Amino acid sequence: MRGELCVGFASVLSFVALLLLIFVHVGQINTSTVPRGIAMAKVNMSGYGQALAAAFNPDPINDLYTSNASAPIGVQAGLRQIYEFGLYSHCAYVNKTAGRCSNTTVANKFLPYDAVISDMAMNYSQATDIILKGTTFHNSGYLGTQSKAAYYLILLGSICTALALFTGVIKRTVAFFISSSLAVLGSFLLLVGAALWTVMIKKTEAVNDKTVTLGQSAIPIIMVSAGPGLFLTWAAFACLAVSIVPYMLSCCTFRG
Ligand SMILES: *[C@@H]1O[C@H](CO)[C@@H](O)[C@H](O)[C@H]1NC(C)=O
Ligand SMILES: *[C@@H]1O[C@H](CO)[C@@H](O)[C@H](O)[C@H]1NC(C)=O
Ligand SMILES: *[C@@H]1O[C@H](CO)[C@@H](O)[C@H](O)[C@H]1NC(C)=O
Ligand SMILES: *[C@@H]1O[C@H](CO)[C@@H](O)[C@H](O)[C@H]1NC(C)=O
Numbered sequence: 001m002r003g004e005l006c007v008g009f010a011s012v013l014s015f016v017a018l019l020l021l022i023f024v025h026v027g028q029i030n031t032s033t034v035p036r037g038i039a040m041a042k043v044n045m046s047g048y049g050q051a052l053a054a055a056f057n058p059d060p061i062n063d064l065y066t067s068n069a070s071a072p073i074g075v076q077a078g079l080r081q082i083y084e085f086g087l088y089s090h091c092a093y094v095n096k097t098a099g100r101c102s103n104t105t106v107a108n109k110f111l112p113y114d115a116v117i118s119d120m121a122m123n124y125s126q127a128t129d130i131i132l133k134g135t136t137f138h139n140s141g142y143l144g145t146q147s148k149a150a151y152y153l154i155l156l157g158s159i160c161t162a163l164a165l166f167t168g169v170i171k172r173t174v175a176f177f178i179s180s181s182l183a184v185l186g187s188f189l190l191l192v193g194a195a196l197w198t199v200m201i202k203k204t205e206a207v208n209d210k211t212v213t214l215g216q217s218a219i220p221i222i223m224v225s226a227g228p229g230l231f232l233t234w235a236a237f238a239c240l241a242v243s244i245v246p247y248m249l250s251c252c253t254f255r256g
Helices: 001-024 033-037 048-056 112-117 122-132 140-169 171-207 228-253
Strands: 043-044 082-085 091-092 100-102 212-215 219-220 222-226
Touching: 001 033, 001 140, 001 171, 001 228, 043 112, 043 171, 048 212, 082 112, 112 122, 112 140, 122 140, 140 171, 140 228, 171 222, 171 228
Parallel strands: none
Antiparallel strands: 043 082, 043 222, 082 091, 091 100, 212 219
16 A cells, blocks of 8 residues: 555656646747746847947947837847747747747757847847857857757656656556656756756856946846746756655555
8 A cells, every 4th residue: 555655646746747847848839828938048138229229329229129029030030029948949029928939940959149140130240249259148059069968858858757657657566666767867867957958047147247338227238047947847857856765665665
């Protein structure tokens, strides 16, 4: 009986972990309510027009942003206010709800600089290159490699989570041994994947310190922050890691 209770508890934990990971995977694949709300990282470009205005002073900045939510992205059709990055694509929003997403690709790279540059007119992208040179935000080589690696770790971690859940349902001591091994492996992969994303975002956030002074106040030109997807990944890791204990106990105590 105790064994059944243990494996039930472990199954609930790995089920929750799997559910959280499914949410992480659908983040930013389109702009409907749930995917829209989930991103690994967010970039707020609202203050950027003022930064350029200061750089180009006294020339005015015209048509940097577009307010057309359905304008295609990546073809210099105008900068958007908010960019959100998921595991398979990124979306650009003109306001809180209206935006457009890139095509989905497996192992989509986290390239905030490329995303914003490809939306703004050529003369602004040259100035942007100068303004952002030397920041991690601008370092697409580093961000590309890290985010690609993190994607595969999270994908494999998700597969381990699903397999741990399914093998845990088979009432055999050997199955519980496989479940606990998969839970150990899966939590390790999720831990490293989430850690890579956390480090990437922390380093990219350094760009938040770049400000432009307007009158009395300093306005950040770009605001980078972690999105709910990162927290969900950490939560999935925590659930799966905790499930290791009851899976291992089931392994020892279940006599089915
Ligand atoms: C983006 O930043 C601006 C200020 O620069 C702020 O007013 C706005 O609420 C931010 N948008 C989001 C979605 O965080
Ligand atoms: C917005 O962009 C779409 C796609 O390019 C275009 O068809 C539409 O006419 C644009 N709307 C406005 C108001 O410019
Ligand atoms: C966002 O923009 C879209 C298209 O421009 C518009 O239809 C919608 O009302 C806006 N939503 C908000 C909350 O401003
Ligand atoms: C996105 O996919 C559509 C349809 O498959 C294609 O026509 C378009 O060229 C793609 N865009 C990019 C940027 O790859």
